[in-house]
Amino acid sequence: MQQQNLWTVLSMLVLATAVACGGGGDAPAATTAPAAPAFDPSTAGNVSGMVMFDGELPAGEELMMNSDPVCAMTATDTMSSTFVGSDGHLGNVFVYVKEGLEGQSFPAATGSVELDQEGCRYTPHVMGIRVGQTLTITNSDMTLHNIHASPSANDEFNMGQPIQGMTFDRSFDQPEIMVPFKCDVHGWMNSYIGVLDHPYFAITGTDGMFDISTLPPGDYVLEAWHESLGTQTQNVTVATGQTAEVSFTFAQ
Amino acid sequence: MTWLHLYARFLCAATLLLIAAGGMVTSTGSGLSVPDWPNSYGYFMFSFPLSSMVGGIFYEHGHRLIASSVGVLTIGMTVWLWRVDPRRWMRRLGVAALAAVILQGLLGGITVLYFLPTAVSVSHAGLAEIFFCLTVCLALFTSSGWRRSGTTGRHTPVTLHSTDLTAMALATGLPALVFAQILVGATMRHTGAGLAIPDFPLVFGGVVPNEWTFPIAVHYTHRLGAGMTALVIFATVRQIAIHHRDRPDLLRPAGLLTVLVLVQIGLGGWTVLSGRAPVINTAHVATGALVLGTSLLLALHVNRHRFPDAHPSMAYPPPPVAIPAKRGAAV
Incomplete structure (x- = not known):
């Protein structure tokens, strides 16, 4: 009995020593703790820039919401979100680091991202999310919606939200540019979500501006995606403490 | 009843x-x-x-x-x-x-x-x-007409006429052809290929597509199928109109088929030119069903003699008639 106790104590001592001195080389990381950044943030740089449209921006299409009286009555914005911007600037463009971050890991995203259905529109129209991050979808309307995501790399889903205030959570397992969302009840409602395994993305506002901050120094390929105009890529070099300027110009 | x-x-x-x-x-x-x-x-x-x-x-x-x-x-x-x-x-x-x-x-x-x-x-x-x-x-x-035609042997089976094998084959095969054409149309519809060829009646300004993708191939097949189906319908109708003028049960569906197939081709073209306007597109679907149903009616009437309740006089080939042996002939 005494010998058994001795082995138990010795085993615990060995285990405690391994934990204290190990540094966790091959041990799996705790799932609840955020992963350590793969680089020293003090060495980071930034990318900022602008997305332009060459020529006059196509006129916004007015959305016909007559098929649902609630939408027709409550909608405050009935213009399409496909082409937004002013003075040659293009909004609702998803800009992200496409290449250059391979093999690096980043802290898991905290908190959820929200997609709202309000005024029979998706808000926001274009957004980004991290792999595994919670997407909270809410119906703020007094009418019913279905939320139909049709990704190619992730699982397709189609859920109904018949009651105002309903929410549900989803997440995506794989990176994907872009996941289209639509409401089949209200054919004009659509939205796009970019799913990435890193946090380096931005969506342009109506001023066409975007900022991607705290990037590790290095050479990258940046891609700008627009739902109607397609994609453009550019190479960019990020240096410590510097902000690299990039601009994209789309045309029809 | x-x-x-x-x-x-x-x-x-x-x-x-x-x-x-x-x-x-x-x-x-x-x-x-x-x-x-x-x-x-x-x-x-x-x-x-x-x-x-x-x-x-x-x-x-x-x-x-x-x-x-x-x-x-x-x-x-x-x-x-x-x-x-x-x-x-x-x-x-x-x-x-x-x-x-x-x-x-x-x-x-x-x-x-x-x-x-x-x-x-x-x-x-x-x-x-x-x-x-x-x-x-x-x-x-x-229907009373169908039952009456079967019990009285009012109609002569089309196969008894000299040219009826043609009419029989055309009318009998027609529903299968129309159904195949509808299946191609359904494939086009459910693969989003309805506007893969955006012009009509031409095909990208010509007769044959310059490039081939699955949607273009399905769409083009549907157009070729429409032409082939229309030709077979016209041939069937012609055969019936020439050789079976005494058969209103065949003439009626044949005449209706002629009208329907012309309307259907027009609706198909209109569907493309309207950018798949829902009402036009749906009218094309419904008329396709009517073409199928009418071709089936024709095929059933042509094959009336084959049904279990057909009058024995409608049987084809006719039942052998027993010829009485001549008295005194060697057996």
């Missing part, structure tokens, strides 16, 4: 309405506007509030309601036939229709729950046409 025939005609008309409603669902892209099945947003189908039938739900839930009604009508038809119709094959036809409508409902549910997979959606479209054909058969076989 008259009331049964009227009921069968009503079922047939309701099925055509159901096909049109299904066409509106696809044409408006509303197939997934009700994400659950067999419930609708958690409601039992018939308790879903009418006030919530908005947008795409109006088409999808409306389609479900009409489908359920057709299902109930088909149950009624099957029971009615089983109780009053002395023809066993007819009672079995009723059971086949009931089985088809149940399977059709299941396919409709599966295609919703699995986000409209092409194979299931095309099968749903194809089975809809088969079920419609069954209702056409039920309506025809319960």
Whole structure:
């Protein structure tokens, strides 16, 4: 009995020593703790820039919401979100680091991202999310919606939200540019979500501006995606403490 | 029997309405506007509030309601036939229709729950046409005209005429050709290839596409199929008009087919030129069903002599006539 106790104590001592001195080389990381950044943030740089449209921006299409009286009555914005911007600037463009971050890991995203259905529109129209991050979808309307995501790399889903205030959570397992969302009840409602395994993305506002901050120094390929105009890529070099300027110009 | 025939005609008309409603669902892209099945947003189908039938739900839930009604009508038809119709094959036809409508409902549910997979959606479209054909058969076989023609041997089988093998072959093969053409159309529809060739009657300004993709190939096949089907219909109609002027039961569907196929080709072109306007697109679907149903009517009339209740005088080849042996002849 005494010998058994001795082995138990010795085993615990060995285990405690391994934990204290190990540094966790091959041990799996705790799932609840955020992963350590793969680089020293003090060495980071930034990318900022602008997305332009060459020529006059196509006129916004007015959305016909007559098929649902609630939408027709409550909608405050009935213009399409496909082409937004002013003075040659293009909004609702998803800009992200496409290449250059391979093999690096980043802290898991905290908190959820929200997609709202309000005024029979998706808000926001274009957004980004991290792999595994919670997407909270809410119906703020007094009418019913279905939320139909049709990704190619992730699982397709189609859920109904018949009651105002309903929410549900989803997440995506794989990176994907872009996941289209639509409401089949209200054919004009659509939205796009970019799913990435890193946090380096931005969506342009109506001023066409975007900022991607705290990037590790290095050479990258940046891609700008627009739902109607397609994609453009550019190479960019990020240096410590510097902000690299990039601009994209789309045309029809 | 008259009331049964009227009921069968009503079922047939309701099925055509159901096909049109299904066409509106696809044409408006509303197939997934009700994400659950067999419930609708958690409601039992018939308790879903009418006030919530908005947008795409109006088409999808409306389609479900009409489908359920057709299902109930088909149950009624099957029971009615089983109780009053002395023809066993007819009672079995009723059971086949009931089985088809149940399977059709299941396919409709599966295609919703699995986000409209092409194979299931095309099968749903194809089975809809088969079920419609069954209702056409039920309506025809319960009619007094059909029963009279069979019991009196009023009509001479077309195969007795000198050129009738041609008419027989054309009319009999026509429903299969039309059905194949509808299946190609359904594939085009459910793969989003309806506008893969954006001009009409030309094809990218010519006759043959310069490049080939799956959508273009399906779309082009549908156009070629339309031309081929129209030619076969015209050949059939010509054959009947020339050689069977005394057969109103053949002339009527033949004449109707001529009109329908011309309307159908026009609607097909209009569908393309209108950018797949839902109403035009749906009219094309419904007229396609009418072409199929009418070609089936023609085929059934042409083959009247083959049915179990046909008068013996309609048999083809004619039964051998026993020639009495001459007296005194050697046996």
